[in-house]
Amino acid sequence: MPSAHTAVVAGTPVDTRHWIGGHRVASAETFTDASPVTGAPLARLSRGTATEVDAAVTAAADAFPAWAATSRAERARLLHAIADGVERRLEELAAVETLDxxxxxxxxxxxxxxxVAHNFRFFADHPLSxxxxDxxxxxxxxxxxxxxxxxxxxxxxxNAPLMLASWKVAPALAAGNTVVLKPAEWSPLTASLLADIAAAAGLPAGVLNVVQGYGNEAGAxxxxxxxxxxVSFTGSVPTARSIATxxxxxxxxxxxxxxGVSPLLVFADADPELAVxxxxxxxxxxxxxxxxxxxLLVEESVAEDFLRRFTTRVAGLRLGDPRDEGTDIGPLIHPRQHGRVDGYVRRAxxxxxxxxxxxxxxxxPGGLHYRPTLLTEVAQDAEIVQEEVFGPVLTLQTFRTEEEAVRLANGTRYGLAATVATGDRERAERVSARLVAGTVWVNCFFVRDLRAPFGGSRLSGIGREGGDWSFDFFCDVKNTVTAPGGWRGHG
Incomplete structure (x- = not known):
């Protein structure tokens, strides 16, 4: 039966309290989480402050010695059990996060x-090897x-609450650390469900803690x-500066x-349908x-054809309720985000x-959908080119030479990723080597392997996640130097 601390979302009960030291903990104050799909409130959640954060850090510190001493194999078993729980509750998690x-x-x-399940499984096993x-x-x-x-x-x-949390939670736990997770206040619900899943999997109390609330309160x-x-953070540059300070x-x-504001470079020798x-x-x-x-940086000689194909394909995209199987573009997450995106476009x-x-x-209906937008006749120093809009808004610029393409691509303060469309292997290698980006995709997009590093250059971030890079961050890497010989007794 639902209680005063339970919200039923898409038919799934979600506890609205924090998860600290293996127990649900309520706060005196709450905050409202509303759905961008329906506009209706989904839950009133406990609003964490320094008090709840201190309790969660204390619980994590108390649990750390035993968890750190737990064998890698046992930690892997428990993380696989969490992945099993995610898979068993996949439909519930999907429905809750869509509404959230x-x-x-x-x-x-x-x-x-x-x-999400794959992330837990990968990082569960990675420390074993x-x-x-020497x-x-x-x-x-x-x-x-x-x-x-x-x-x-x-x-x-x-923007991807549970998946992005799992990229951090899984390697941190697999490394033998304990965790305090602070989900974004606009989409906190699946983090609460993750706490339930972890507890059901047998994760010891205090190893994973979840504190909800606002970034300038609980996060700070x-x-x-x-x-x-x-401290591992994914989000905006202004918030990152506060966190780093x-x-x-x-x-x-x-x-x-x-x-960031990543580029897609389309050369004249690219497959036109692939590029579009x-x-x-x-x-x-x-x-x-x-x-x-x-x-979008498109070689001038093919720009007209590219634009014709692009507008035709975009015209076929369907905006609507994200729960509908036929919908291609759902709403923006929050009225504030909708206003932010529209402000960028209006100023441009x-x-x-x-x-x-x-x-x-x-x-x-709902007022949060934004039409997929493509803006042309924009200068390289324009705000719409230089700043991250974080909505369905693209810009198109043309170039005549490879040198110009690279200059435009690198001409921002960011460097998270880049995509190159070309039919020339040598050009792909040459251009990729010159792009300032943590990841470059050639004739593909968003192909990820957790063994590979992920992160950005310039204002796109500090550090890398994935494979050994995650463990280099979440661990103290130690070098033990032993002199030859000189041993006495056994061994």
Whole structure:
């Protein structure tokens, strides 16, 4: 039966309290989480402050010694059990997250939630093979190990809440750390369900803690807490600056993934249908994707043909309820985000840009859908080119030479990703080598392998996630140097 601390969302009971030290903990204050799909409130959740953060960090610190001493194999078993729980509750998780953040239900079912389980499985197993061959220096042996760092603060965004949380939670736990997870206040519900799943899997109390609330309250207190040994954050540059400043007081290492304004370079020798398909993919999740190639850079000689094919394909996209299997673009997550996106477009149009596709709100029920938009006649220094809009808004610029294409691509303060469409292998290698980006995709987009590093350059962030890189961050890497001989007794 639902209680005062339970919200029923898409038929699934969701506890609205924090999860601290293996128990549900309520706060005196609450905050409202509303659905971008229906506009109706989904839940009133406990609103964390420094008090709840301190309790969660204390619980994580208390649980750390035993969890750090737990064998890698046992930690892997428990993380696989969490993955099993995610798979058993996949339909519930998909339905809840769709109502909570407006992303497509079909994407949650087919890709996002299965990837959550995969993330837990991958990071569960990775430490079992983590290691380097010993080094020898004049007979001295260097033995490298990865030691758990301690309680970790994980602050996650709203655009893919559970998947992006799992990218952080899974490696942190697998490394032997304990965790305090602070989900985004606009999409906190599946983090609460993850706490239930982890408890049912047998994860010891205090190993995973979840504190809900606002970034400038719970998030700020968490980043500044002296008991935290690592801070991992995905989100905006202004928030990252605040987090880095807070963490600096205790010299707490930070990992920051901050999005960007990535380019898609389309050369004249590219497969035209492939190039257009890659461009239209950038409207995925209503453009609320940090990796999105929002800047289309198209060789001048094929720009007219590209634009014709692009507008035809975009015309076939369907906006609507994300729970509908036929919907391609759902709503933006929040009225504030909708206003932010529309503000960027309005200012660009006032400055002389031309909307060849879209250019404003869609006018659908709920009021949060935005028409997929393509703006041309934009200068390289224009706000719409230089700043992350985080909505279904792309710009198109043309170039004549490879040199110009690279210059335009690198001409922002960001460097998260880049996509190159070309039929020339040598050009692909040459251009990719010159692009400032953490990831470059050639004739493809969003192909990920958790063994590979992920992160950005410039304002797109600090550090890398994935494979050994995750464990380099979440661990204290130790080198033990042993002299030859001189042993007495047994051994």
């Amino acid at each position: 953040n407006g992303s497509l239900l079909r994407s949650h079912r087919r890709g996002v939630m299965p990837r 983590l290691g380097r061959d 080094l020898d220096t004049r007979g001295h042996t260097h033995h490298i190990t990865w030691d758990p760092a301690g309680p970790c603060a994980l602050i996650t965004p709203w 207190a968490l980043a500044a807490h002296p008991g935290i040994r690592r 807070a963490a600096a007081a205790h010299l707490t290492p930070v990992s920051l993934e901050l999005g 398909r890659l461009a239209v993919e950038q409207y995925d999740n209503a453009g609320q994707v940090c990796l999105a190639a929002t800047r 149009l006032a400055a002389g840009a031309r909307a060849v596709v879209g250019g404003g709100p869609a006018g659908l």
